Amino acid sequence: MSELTPREIVNELDRYIIGQNDAKRAVAIALRNRWRRMQLDPELRNEVTPKNILMIGPTGVGKTEIARRLATLANAPFVKVEATKFTEVGYVGKDVESIIRDLADVSYKLTREQAIKRVRSQAEDRAEDRILDALLPRRQTAADWSHDLTVSAPDSETRQKLRKQLREGALDDREIELDFAMNVGVEIMSPPGMEEMGQQLRQMFQHLGGTRTQSRKLPIKTARPLLVEEEAGKLLNDEEIRAQAVEAAEQNGIVFIDEIDKVAQRSEWGGAGVSREGVQRDLLPLVEGSTVSTRYGPIKTDHMLFIASGAFSLAKPSDLIPELQGRLPIRVELSALSVEDFKRILREPHNALTKQYAALLGTEGVSLEFTESGIDRLAEVAYQVNERTENIGARRLHTVMERLLEKVSFEAADKSGEKYLIDAEQVDKNLGSLVKDQDLSRYIL
Numbered sequence: 001m002s003e004l005t006p007r008e009i010v011n012e013l014d015r016y017i018i019g020q021n022d023a024k025r026a027v028a029i030a031l032r033n034r035w036r037r038m039q040l041d042p043e044l045r046n047e048v049t050p051k052n053i054l055m056i057g058p059t060g061v062g063k064t065e066i067a068r069r070l071a072t073l074a075n076a077p078f079v080k081v082e083a084t085k086f087t088e089v090g091y092v093g094k095d096v097e098s099i100i101r102d103l104a105d106v107s108y109k110l111t112r113e114q115a116i117k118r119v120r121s122q123a124e125d126r127a128e129d130r131i132l133d134a135l136l137p138r139r140q141t142a143a144d145w146s147h148d149l150t151v152s153a154p155d156s157e158t159r160q161k162l163r164k165q166l167r168e169g170a171l172d173d174r175e176i177e178l179d180f181a182m183n184v185g186v187e188i189m190s191p192p193g194m195e196e197m198g199q200q201l202r203q204m205f206q207h208l209g210g211t212r213t214q215s216r217k218l219p220i221k222t223a224r225p226l227l228v229e230e231e232a233g234k235l236l237n238d239e240e241i242r243a244q245a246v247e248a249a250e251q252n253g254i255v256f257i258d259e260i261d262k263v264a265q266r267s268e269w270g271g272a273g274v275s276r277e278g279v280q281r282d283l284l285p286l287v288e289g290s291t292v293s294t295r296y297g298p299i300k301t302d303h304m305l306f307i308a309s310g311a312f313s314l315a316k317p318s319d320l321i322p323e324l325q326g327r328l329p330i331r332v333e334l335s336a337l338s339v340e341d342f343k344r345i346l347r348e349p350h351n352a353l354t355k356q357y358a359a360l361l362g363t364e365g366v367s368l369e370f371t372e373s374g375i376d377r378l379a380e381v382a383y384q385v386n387e388r389t390e391n392i393g394a395r396r397l398h399t400v401m402e403r404l405l406e407k408v409s410f411e412a413a414d415k416s417g418e419k420y421l422i423d424a425e426q427v428d429k430n431l432g433s434l435v436k437d438q439d440l441s442r443y444i445l
C-alpha cells in the first residue's frame with residue numbers, strides 16, 4: 001500500500017505528465033483515501049467505499065497515462081477496457097465480469113513478481129549450487145564428508161575455484177546437463193462464471209500429475225535464468241500468492257473504463273440507446289460492489305477504484321444512467337493540449353520522446369541531439385497536423401517523430417560514431433512538404 005501523500009503523488013505524476021493538474025489531484029486524493037481507509041478499524045473500514053472518478057477530456061491528453069502511472073506508483077493491479085467493447089456484435093451481456101477476471105490475472109502476475117523478488121537471492125544461490133553440482137558432481141566433494149546430500153558440505157577447493165569462475169562469467173558458454181522440472185499440470189479452460197470449478201479441477205489434476213523432470217543440455221548462461229525461475233518457484237507458496245493476489249485486487253485494484261461517453265444514453269439516439277444503456281446497467285453492479293468468481297477465487301469489487309473516461313463531445317455526463325452518475329461522483333476535466341504543452345511534453349518528462357530516441361540510437365553508437373529550435377518546430381508541426389486533420393492529442397508527437405527520424409533509424413546501424421543534430425531547419429526539410437499537403441499528412445503523419 002502506497003504511503004505517499006497527495007502532494008508527493010502529484011509530484012511523481014509531474015515527472016511524466018505535463019499539466020492536467022485537476023486530474024492529478026483527484027487521483028492523488030483517491031489513492032491517499034485508500035491508505036486512510038486502511039488505518040481505520042475494520043468495522044468502519046468496510047463502510048468506506050472509494051469515490052470513483054470520471055475523467056472528461058479529448059483523446060490523447062493524458063487520461064489513461066495518469067491512471068496507469070498512478071497504478072505503477074501504488075504497485076496496484078490495473079486494467080483498462082473500452083466500454084464500447086461490450087456493445088459489439090456478439091455481446092451477450094454479463095461479459096463485463098471478464099474485466100475483473102483480467103484484473104485478477106494482472107494482480108496474480110504482479111503479486112508473483114513481487115514474491116519472486118523477495119526470494120530471488122536465495123533462488124540464485126540455489127541455482128548456482130545446482131550448476132556447480134552439474135559441473136562437479138557433489139558426490140566427489142561431499143560424500144566423504146556426509147552421506148546426506150541435502151546437508152551442504154563446505155566447498156572443496158575445486159568447487160571454490162569453479163564458483164569463482166562461474167561468478168566471473170568465465171564459464172558462461174560451458175554446456176551442462178540438468179534436470180528441469182516440467183509442469184505437467186493440465187490447463188483447464190473454464191467457461192465464464194465457472195472459474196472456481198476449473199480451479200478445483202486443476203488442483204486435482206496437479207496432484208495426480210505431479211511434476212516430472214526433463215533432462216536438457218544447455219550453456220550455463222541460458223540455464224541459469226531457468227534454474228533461478230525454477231528454484232524461486234519452489235520457494236514460493238502458490239496458494240498464498242493466489243490469496244494475496246485476490247486481496248491486492250480487492251483492496252488496491254484500479255479499473256479504467258475508457259469511452260464511457262460512447263455508451264451514454266441520449267434519448268434522440270433511439271433504438272441503439274437500449275444496448276448502450278444495457279452496457280451501463282451491466283457495469284453498474286461492478287462499480288456498486290459485487291462478487292465475481294475468478295480462477296483465484298471469488299473477488300469483491302466493493303473497494304476497487306473505478307476511473308471512467310471519455311471525451312463527452314456529443315453526450316454529456318448527465319446522459320449516463322443516474323445510478324452510474326452517482327457512482328462516479330468526482331468529475332475532472334482535462335484540457336486540450338496547446339503548442340506550449342507539446343513543447344514541454346517533448347522536453348520535460350522523465351521518459352520524453354526525445355530522450356527515448358536519443359537513448360535508442362545511442363545503442364548504435366549514434367549521437368542524436370535536438371536543438372531548442374528543433375523541438376519547438378516539431379511541437380508546432382504536430383499541433384498543425386492535429387488541427388488540419390484529426391486531433392489525436394499528444395499521440396501526434398509519436399507519429400511525427402517517427403516520420404522525422406525514419407531515415408536516421410534505418411541507417412543508424414551503419415553510422416556508428418556519427419552525430420545527428422535536429423534543428424528547426426532539419427524538421428522543416430523532413431516534414432515541411434508533408435505538413436503542407438493535407439492528404440499526405442492524413443496518411444503519413
Ligand SMILES: Nc1ncnc2c1ncn2[C@@H]1O[C@H](COP(=O)(O)OP(=O)(O)OP(=O)(O)O)[C@@H](O)[C@H]1O
Nearest residue numbers: 016017018058059060061062063064065345394395
Ligand atoms: N499531458 C501529457 N503529458 C505527457 N504525455 C502525454 C500527455 N497527454 C498525453 N500524453 C502521451 O500521449 C499518449 C496518449 O495519451 P493517453 O493514452 O493518456 O490518452 P487518453 O487521454 O487516455 O486518450 P484516449 O481517451 O483516447 O485513450 C501517451 O503516450 C502519453 O504519454
